[in-house]
Amino acid sequence: MTHPILIVGGGPAGLAAAQALAGVGQKSILVEKESRLGGAPILSGYAKLVPSGEWAKDAIGGMVKRAEESPLVARELGCTVKRFSGEPGDFRAELSNGKTIDASAAILATGFTHFDSVNKPEWGFGTFPDVVTTTQVEQMISSGRGVRCPSDGRKPERVAILLCVGSRDRQIGREWCSKICCTVSANIAMEIREELPGCHVYIYYMDIRTFGLYETKYYWASQEVHKVKYIKARVAEVTSDGERLVLKAEDTLVKRPITIPFDLVVHAIGMDPNVDNKSIASVFGIALEEHGFIDKKNSYGTFGETSREGVFVAGAATGPETIDDSIGQGKAAAIAAFGLAHARSGAGVAA
């Protein structure tokens, strides 16, 4: 008999893996450290996702519902893996809730940790209440209360979104690009313009990375349809004149300093390696890459494999990733784990 497949992490990648496995009749056990499934889009209260435009609570909520309703997906919530031993086809995982699970393979879908903006103090977060993060704006939108200045609840007339907060920034040890913040910020800017048509929205950027087909839907639409203004700039600091926030930067196109007042400044926060990655690497006996994300082997023959046979990885655990690609990677890891599990069990799979 084939053991179930262990999936660690109940965000988009883990849910996609569980759904794919259920679709081929394979049992899985989803271990999630939080008390509910859904990962960042649900737990952080994201609004409309890119590029679908669907609300996170519907899109990812739907994935959660399918996992919860599937008889083939067991769930262990509020729980982590403390020990992991054995061989491909016959692993054993000891959970923090005292249970022990036999598993034929494991898929790590352990995601990322949002950058904490207090680590970029000169940009005002933690000092001024009207300096917020993209996640907070997502929450304002998804709550239905709308985008407001936290200090007094007023509707902002001028909003600045600062890209690359916690990304492409060697001063704070984060050299990587977080891949999706440009597109998410363009999306948020359009949301703000739709809710508050009189509000001026500026995006401060180094490079606009709305790659692939995002270009049409976000780069062009945000400028042409929604009149969002893009400023190529190096941001110096965010201060206050007592009434409004004051954003000082150097416009790198016109080569001069610019100082503009804003009601609301939004940090487009990046994706850090999951803060638990060292512990995860230790428990599962796998390698991390130079920045602290989970290392994956080259992909041509071995997509989704880690440095340990039978332990696969998917989604933002391996580096900044989009939700769509996390889902794809979850499903790719699923078929690899499924193939390995059945090869090891000696049982055939398909006729």
Add this chain to the structure above:
Amino acid sequence: MTHPILIVGGGPAGLAAAQALAGVGQKSILVEKESRLGGAPILSGYAKLVPSGEWAKDAIGGMVKRAEESPLVARELGCTVKRFSGEPGDFRAELSNGKTIDASAAILATGFTHFDSVNKPEWGFGTFPDVVTTTQVEQMISSGRGVRCPSDGRKPERVAILLCVGSRDRQIGREWCSKICCTVSANIAMEIREELPGCHVYIYYMDIRTFGLYETKYYWASQEVHKVKYIKARVAEVTSDGERLVLKAEDTLVKRPITIPFDLVVHAIGMDPNVDNKSIASVFGIALEEHGFIDKKNSYGTFGETSREGVFVAGAATGPETIDDSIGQGKAAAIAAFGLAHARSGAGVAA
């Protein structure tokens, strides 16, 4: 009994799907219009792939070899699908070689078409022999002959790589970003600098989109280790002074025209929709998106599905895509097709 799964296209996405299906014991039939497998990386003679640094002929060649050696992967080369009928679980495909195939599901991994630089005539391709494409430079490197000026075979002392040729360019009806050209160009620039340490290499760009973890390996390494120079510019035209190429542009950072002589100018060509997409859409009864790529349904519950049930899609057929993500999508489509095939056959899959 379950029919095999039809895979159309033998590039990275199609090969990955076939390999994943073979790994779970599922037969597939790979239909490829060219006379050999491998897709663009093999047929266009790519050199070292990003981000692995492996030679295409080894990396993708290895995928081809595994497909050719698998008893579960049938191949029909130099062949296209002329008619496609039936229902999920019981499709029938008529091939251009006269054969008829029964298939439980289909995966379209039909890829893209390289932009043809003659459609950007003011940038010199087709007029001056020393204006070439990234694909031609890949071929120079992979052939082992090295990067040389086609006009007289000399080693170039100054090379310009122009980004976004056939991408982000509404003048020629190509609004999308081709996603991977920035990273590929940085990689090629480093290759040239390694082979010809005295050669100056410039990259003309609008935005540098070395997203995610490519930032460290390509953006920073190309500048700091390999001394590649980046110029943010709008390229006006490529002409010749009789001896060398002359590149006229406006430097958008210093706001003035710049005219620089080069020995070799490289077009970083983008990814067009496969020229056969209208025919593919008609044969398979599926929808295309606004730019002419194959339309995919939103991904949260239905990753890799097209507008027709039982017909899946993966890789650059749906828009510009990296090789790694094409492989992931091929495997994701494989598990979805496999699940559907077995659900429809009434046979169980896993114990």
